[in-house]
């Protein structure tokens with residue numbers, strides 16, 4: 001956690017990105033649409049670690065896929081080093097993304113081809129992007145294995161013969177094969193045994209420092225996200241609703257949802273009840289008008305029902321570093337106990 005986002009160069013920028021899918025449940029001719037992203041904005045500075053949190057279905061994985069060009073936005077722009085990805089020719093975009101970004105998925109068992117030995121898995125991106133000679137590629141495979149803490153003999157193994165942790169190391173090695181600047185990890189430890197999770201997280205942080213990577217880290221484990229990241233991005237129903245410097249989370253977060261989310265998984269030193277919210281996340285097929293969080297928020301009033309709050313500065317961290325979307329933000333430094341009693345009064 002070393003980069004000052006106020007001075008670092010912007011690597012990646014999402015502006016008003018929408019992703020709309022045909023609803024899976026509705027059948028082929030259904031008009032139902034799922035609004036997976038509903039105007040997501042995000043700036044990632046080079047060298048930063050950005051953690052993305054939010055409840056299930058709020059669009060974290062979709063955001064991750066948009067960031068690495070695996071998902072084309074329905075509208076909005078995605079720029080990598082100032083270049084709009086989706087106005088490029090397909091081949092140019094694939095080359096740029098393939099060589100500058102790497103993605104690590106939740107489950108290495110499904111992400112890796114189980115029938116190919118690890119050597120082949122790691123050579124594959126080098127072959128596709130025509131990097132070096134055959135001999136150079138063999139050397140690169142050894143280098144990659146060493147980078148992720150696996151012995152050279154792992155090259156001959158089939159991924160199915162490796163442990164979950166070792167398989168995730170192979171997946172990380174493959175993501176690093178083309179020396180990307182940006183690594184996106186979508187729930188990289190949730191399919192692993194608890195005993196190896198910390199090792200994989202430490203490996204990611206170590207690689208980030210050694211290779212000068214920019215890291216976007218998506219996880220349900222919000223305490224880990226906070227510990228690992230420079231910036232915590234809170235998502236709700238397809239939008240980024242707050243971006244907080246991690247040292248200011250949770251006490252100086254201003255969005256009621258960020259506060260509620262963190263209060264539901266308190267640290268060991270603050271084992272108190274969560275801030276009570278009304279109901280559950282509304283359907284992404286029919287997002288509410290105005291502020292998407294207003295149907296559950298204890299602070300909501302008429303203006304929240306009609307007007308989407310604009311992004312504004314929050315005050316924690318260097319200016320421009322802390323941003324949130326809320327008409328009635330939580331006062332900086334308010335305690336969970338204050339917020340719990342306010343929320344209880346509204347129920």
Ligand SMILES: Nc1ncnc2c1ncn2[C@@H]1O[C@H](COP(=O)(O)OP(=O)(O)OP(=O)(O)O)[C@@H](O)[C@H]1O
Nearest residue numbers: 021022024034036055056057058059060061062284
């Ligand atoms: N290909 C798809 N077709 C239809 N709906 C989709 C598709 N991909 C995602 N969705 C829907 O879009 C919304 C956002 O999904 P996404 O997977 O991005 O959320 P998430 O926050 O990553 O959830 P989780 O934490 O459970 O992985 C959800 O309602 C999901 O069901």
